[in-house]
Amino acid sequence: MRRPSKALLAGGILTAVLVLAVLLGRFLVPFSPTELGAGGRLDGPSLTHLMGTDHMGRDVLARVLNGAGMTLFVALGTVFIGGMAGLIIGAVTGYFGGWLDEIIMRLSDGLTAFPSVLLALVIMSFTESGTWNLILILGLLFIPSFARVARGEFLRCRNLDYVKRARLMGASRLRILFIHILPGTLPVYLSAVVIGFNNAVLAEASMSFLGLGVQQPQVSLGRMLAESQSYLATAPWVALFTGGAIVLVVFAFSLLARALAGARRGRHA
Amino acid sequence: MHYAIRKLITLLITLFAISLLAFLAFAVIPGDPAVLQLGVHATPESIEALRIEMGLDQPVLVRYAQWLGDMLFGDMGRSFDHGVSVRELLGDRLAITGSLMTMSFLFTLAIALPIGLLTARRPAGTKRNRHRAMQGTVTGLTQIMMAASPLFLGLVLTFVFGVTLRWFVPSAFVSFRDSTGGFLWYMLFPALAIALPKAAMTVRLIRTSVAEEYAKDYILTAISRGNGPRAILYRHVLPNIAVPVITFSALTLIMMMTDSIVVEQVFSIPGAGRLLISAIRGRDYPVVQALVVVIAAVVMVTHTVSDILARAIDRRITL
Numbered sequence: 176m177r178r179p180s181k182a183l184l185a186g187g188i189l190t191a192v193l194v195l196a197v198l199l200g201r202f203l204v205p206f207s208p209t210e211l212g213a214g215g216r217l218d219g220p221s222l223t224h225l226m227g228t229d230h231m232g233r234d235v236l237a238r239v240l241n242g243a244g245m246t247l248f249v250a251l252g253t254v255f256i257g258g259m260a261g262l263i264i265g266a267v268t269g270y271f272g273g274w275l276d277e278i279i280m281r282l283s284d285g286l287t288a289f290p291s292v293l294l295a296l297v298i299m300s301f302t303e304s305g306t307w308n309l310i311l312i313l314g315l316l317f318i319p320s321f322a323r324v325a326r327g328e329f330l331r332c333r334n335l336d337y338v339k340r341a342r343l344m345g346a347s348r349l350r351i352l353f354i355h356i357l358p359g360t361l362p363v364y365l366s367a368v369v370i371g372f373n374n375a376v377l378a379e380a381s382m383s384f385l386g387l388g389v390q391q392p393q394v395s396l397g398r399m400l401a402e403s404q405s406y407l408a409t410a411p412w413v414a415l416f417t418g419g420a421i422v423l424v425v426f427a428f429s430l431l432a433r434a435l436a437g438a439r440r441g442r443h444a
Numbered sequence: 445m446h447y448a449i450r451k452l453i454t455l456l457i458t459l460f461a462i463s464l465l466a467f468l469a470f471a472v473i474p475g476d477p478a479v480l481q482l483g484v485h486a487t488p489e490s491i492e493a494l495r496i497e498m499g500l501d502q503p504v505l506v507r508y509a510q511w512l513g514d515m516l517f518g519d520m521g522r523s524f525d526h527g528v529s530v531r532e533l534l535g536d537r538l539a540i541t542g543s544l545m546t547m548s549f550l551f552t553l554a555i556a557l558p559i560g561l562l563t564a565r566r567p568a569g570t571k572r573n574r575h576r577a578m579q580g581t582v583t584g585l586t587q588i589m590m591a592a593s594p595l596f597l598g599l600v601l602t603f604v605f606g607v608t609l610r611w612f613v614p615s616a617f618v619s620f621r622d623s624t625g626g627f628l629w630y631m632l633f634p635a636l637a638i639a640l641p642k643a644a645m646t647v648r649l650i651r652t653s654v655a656e657e658y659a660k661d662y663i664l665t666a667i668s669r670g671n672g673p674r675a676i677l678y679r680h681v682l683p684n685i686a687v688p689v690i691t692f693s694a695l696t697l698i699m700m701m702t703d704s705i706v707v708e709q710v711f712s713i714p715g716a717g718r719l720l721i722s723a724i725r726g727r728d729y730p731v732v733q734a735l736v737v738v739i740a741a742v743v744m745v746t747h748t749v750s751d752i753l754a755r756a757i758d759r760r761i762t763l
Contacts, residue, residue, distance in 0.1 A: 288698075288744070288747065289739075293739065296705070296721070297724070297732065297736055301473045377593050380593065381595060381705075381706050384595055385705065386721070397595075400595065400596075404710065415603065421593065421596055425591040
């Protein structure tokens, strides 16, 4: 067994700490994220309020943890929809090829030519903004990029010896696709999923910041940034801690993605 | 240039298809534009009158032809909210966003190209890179910058240079009509907020491309013939990594459109991005539709230009 790389260790630990902090946040912080006047208005960071308070006297740390939970939830939902659908579409088009593959790939070429946040914003003009719509729209828009990665991997594995052998032994198509090929594609697919997760975090932050994502009274990191902007001069800690949380999440997951990609390279070498 | 002509024809066909899609989407999904404009409480007679005035009683394809013709001559319809023509709304705003994106793009290249090439690893068997201390620092910095979004960076720059150092007044946008210098100075900070993360990614791309190139056999031959690292870098490696760098830069430019929407909001810049967001919120469909067409055109033209440039450098590229 190889020892896990430093990047994997650092990324893994950082991610675990962040996720635990978000999950256990309400037990660790003695304030509720919505409690008005938990402290004074716009108090700086202190021992009682580690990240200070916002313009309504709410505890910023509690809000950051709660908002990060929402942001991670949106990203998870997005990656779940995009990742699952992308995997199935990529598996079918990569393994079987043919005209369906040709049509779907041209379609996804067209879609991926545009930044997904831009498309999501335009789609928002037709629907109501809100958490579920945001997840659904981002999830759908993330499908092509995932499908492309999955397709490449299934295409690569299609004619490997063990797959041919399974085919000769009469394994069903579904069995070949998901029992035989799928495990071999996971290392590459997983690192694509982690990168996609990061893009989803940033997409949520941008869209909610622009007021077209998560809506009041729900809290997300993007929404908090929008609110904190007006108090940048008087209470910079609100914006800096909130934005810092986004940077930390993205940093942790990008370390993880890099480590996954690196582990793959190491194995082939 | 046979290749370029074929690319341009493809571009025209794609733009045509996109315009049809953009028209149909906005003709079908939002519902009756006449009702949208007058509100649900309008009398049926007034709605019918407006429908005829707007040409909504015509078949869809006739309306599309009319709309396309109007677009080509710069008539993009009237805004529901502002009561003026979309063209009037777009004018200065597109110029502002265009300058922001141009500045961001130039900064990205100006930062990434020298740093990427200077701190790239040397091939095995030659002298170690003199800039090794810088190599490590840059690796760390790029990792952090790639995690920082333009949104957060914009807030940090506003706080550091606007609030603390008072180099500019936050939210006090200076129009280029009032002062060119003031405009460029104000735009410096949003442009940096967009450029820094992109520059970090570009540095990474340049480094990996250079490293991949150095691993190739012909580099060994070049070294054994007595070429120094400089000659190898500029004469052999640079032309070979130009194509991936150009393709990546084109993608960067396209991604900058999303960034500029966000950054315009952070710095209160009255550009096309803010117009798009307010039009989406207010369901001002003619404005959204016009901006969608503009965005699609920019995306397609950027792709085409990058393809043609890549082909001019590497003749092996085919359609």
